[in-house]
Amino acid sequence: LFSPNTEDASETDLAKHDENDYVEIKEQMYQDKLASLKRQLQQLQEGTLQEYQKRMKKLDQQYKERLRNADLFLQLETEQVERNYIKEKKAVVKEFDDKKVELKENLIAELEEKKKMIENEKLTMELTGDSMEVKPIMTRKLRRRPNDPVPIPDKRRKPLNYLLSDEQIMEDLRTLNKLKSPKRPASPSSPEHLPSTPVDTPCQRYEARIEEGKLYYDKRWYHKSQAVYLESKENTKISCVISSVGTNEIWVRKTSDSTKMRIYLGQLQRGAFMIRRRSAA
Numbered sequence: 001l002f003s004p005n006t007e008d009a010s011e012t013d014l015a016k017h018d019e020n021d022y023v024e025i026k027e028q029m030y031q032d033k034l035a036s037l038k039r040q041l042q043q044l045q046e047g048t049l050q051e052y053q054k055r056m057k058k059l060d061q062q063y064k065e066r067l068r069n070a071d072l073f074l075q076l077e078t079e080q081v082e083r084n085y086i087k088e089k090k091a092v093v094k095e096f097d098d099k100k101v102e103l104k105e106n107l108i109a110e111l112e113e114k115k116k117m118i119e120n121e122k123l124t125m126e127l128t129g130d131s132m133e134v135k136p137i138m139t140r141k142l143r144r145r146p147n148d149p150v151p152i153p154d155k156r157r158k159p160l161n162y163l164l165s166d167e168q169i170m171e172d173l174r175t176l177n178k179l180k181s182p183k184r185p186a187s188p189s190s191p192e193h194l195p196s197t198p199v200d201t202p203c204q205r206y207e208a209r210i211e212e213g214k215l216y217y218d219k220r221w222y223h224k225s226q227a228v229y230l231e232s233k234e235n236t237k238i239s240c241v242i243s244s245v246g247t248n249e250i251w252v253r254k255t256s257d258s259t260k261m262r263i264y265l266g267q268l269q270r271g272a273f274m275i276r277r278r279s280a281a
Contacts, residue, residue, distance in 0.1 A: 208268035229276040
């Protein structure tokens with residue numbers, strides 16, 4: 001039989017033995033774990049670690065996928081830019097061609113209008129040439145005798161002024177046309193289409209002047225391409241458009257047959273013609 005002291009001693013020794021074993025096991029586990037980490041670190045440095053290779057493979061797949069997507073995006077963007085470039089180039093070429101045609105048409109119309117104005121002026125000069133031409137009077141010069149006094153020029157005689165106003169010229173043109181060719185059909189641009197100017201001067205006068213390519217008439221300004229009504233003393237009312245503004249006259253184009261008429265400032269001031277605004281529609 002064991003005594004109580006002996007029994008206590010054996011239990012103490014057993015506990016110490018177990019504690020030493022636990023410490024040794026714990027130390028062994030630490031050493032094993034440390035050795036495992038060192039081994040993994042060595043494999044990582046050599047590139048043979050399985051976990052490292054697994055993650056590298058996944059990272060490489062992500063890299064290739066993003067690179068492929070970037071290439072596709074670049075291709076799509078390039079195609080879109082090329083399509084936009086071709087579209088804009090076609091639009092620019094079309095706009096250039098349209099502007100070229102428009103410029104050519106405008107120049108042709110402008111030249112045609114100038115041509116008609118020159119033809120009208122030439123016709124005016126031809127029609128008024130006979131009435132305004134002053135033929136020299138043939139006089140016979142006599143030989144002066146030695147005792148005859150030297151002829152003294154007559155200072156009372158003044159030079160004749162053959163310059164007529166535009167309104168008088170138009171009146172003469174209408175009179176000549178009636179006398180010379182009453183049955184000849186007049187062209188739309190001929191002076192016969194111009195409305196007759198009343199002989200008597202109206203009592204009422206209007207303010208009319210031209211400044212900087214615009215007409216100031218009856219406290220209103222009128223400009224080129226403006227839609228107006230042209231009223232005459234005979235109470236005729238014509239719908240027309242101002243085609244041009246000159247220095248002493250304006251040209252209007254009828255909306256009914258597109259024929260043109262020239263109206264002088266004097267006719268507007270005397271009230272032979274009156275201009276009223278109208279809607280462009």
